[in-house]
Amino acid sequence: MTASVYSIRELLAGKAELQSQVTIQGWIRTRRDSKAGLSFLQVSDGSCFATLQVVADNQLANYADEVLHMTSGCAVECHGTLVESQGRGQSMEIQASSVKPIGWVENPDTYPVQPKRHTFEFLREVAHLRPRTNTFGAITRVRHVAAQAVHRYFHEQGYYWINTPLITASDAEGAGQLFRVSTLDQLNLPRTDSGAIDYSKDFFGQETFLTVSGQLNVEAYCLAMSKVYTFGPTFRAENSNTTRHLAEFWMIEPEIAFADLDDLVTLAEDFLKYIFRAVLQECPDDMAFFAQRIEPQAIQRLETLIEQPFQRVDYTEAVDILQKSGKKFDFKPEWGIDLQTEHERFLTEQHFNAPVVVVNYPDEIKAFYMRLNDQQDGEPGRTVAAMDVLAPGIGEIIGGSQREERLDVLTSRMQAHDIDLEQYSWYLDLRRYGTVPHAGFGLGFERLVSYITGMANIRDAIPYPRVPGNAGF
């Protein structure tokens, strides 16, 4: 690389003077040949949404032999004078003094990424090439900016990023399917006297899995560092075939000490708004593209959401709203059963037409570690201090709760959930030694990216989606 090499983003930002000599390196999107021996190369380098036009004329030594054969996907290094564009459609362009092929496209007739509209289904089959499209370039930049904003937000607010283990011996919630981690010879498994697989012979000397949540581990750090979060890969072996589930996804889990459910909802709202603001500010071109081609409301709904306070509603009240809505649901809304997708959609997309935070769910349908509420008037049963943030079009984007900090209550809840107290003795220790009220939530990063970009399928919100039956690439 020489000193005059610029990214397209830098050039468009005015980092180089007009009339100066510059070099760009990138991949050709399209080539248009014009009258009088002149070719226009639309070059992309991923640095921003825009491409840069390189004008190559037939005075170039390799014009006929090489330039005229450059197709979509060719890697090139273009050197020349940065000039104000003589044509319409772009402010500046490079009048090339050399267009050097770096990597040719072997079979242009079968190169999958063509300058045309592709279905997302097809692009998933060429996941290694889809970042070369407008859409996936934009998703990639937005995902990056959102991830940076996550860390920046927490850092600015005094949170510590805790790297909780990916390999774990415990199922964090006593539910959900886990991926086994094992080095045992599958064709020759060691057995105990009773015939069971002898995991004491396995790598860790016990049964191990990929984590489904860093929550329990991060709670320990919360009860020392006060404000903490995790942001890392998470694995669920559930056979979910939907537009909003992945077997491998990235989850953000803040955990705050000396805090209750209200504090948590406030955090969720402030946090989401910060991320949305950052993306709107830092990715205006990408967001404009999503609004134009993917989801017309993409920008507007983020702006509205940033301005409006989140709607908060008790589960009990939500059920009441659903029952009085007069709408016919496939599943009748009833206190004590979880909200169905159709119920969530009604609340977010019709009744409130905004993200909705539902709080205080029935004890029976939630996890053991959620804090038991005192029973209120009008409630048919006990509730826990849980909260879900429901977003229009996506459904549950955040799920969280205040944690049960009282040792006796937690112990009895664990027993009711048939959880082995021995295995969780360290977790119970946290309630024995300096316990405090604390709360946290989990946010699926890909669901966030889906919501921001308007991409309808979560498999398009992560570079290489892992789903049942498919771990390609």
Next chain:
RNA sequence: UCCCCGGUAGCUCAGUUGGUUAGAGCGGGUGACUGUUAAUCACUAGGUCCGCGGUUCGAGUCCGUGCCGGGGAGCCA
């Protein structure tokens, strides 16, 4: 896991009640064209109609089955 829908050229799709040699646009190649913007125009190459089995004189088309993809539901983030 359950319920629907789909699989035809590199891509996006059309293909009638089963009937001759399966088509179009884009992309590719060749050529034309006074700086183009998904450039335009002409010519051209390109097919295991997802696999297997069946019905039929005859199957891209009908039936069975398998595989793959999509949408919805459940589980959840």
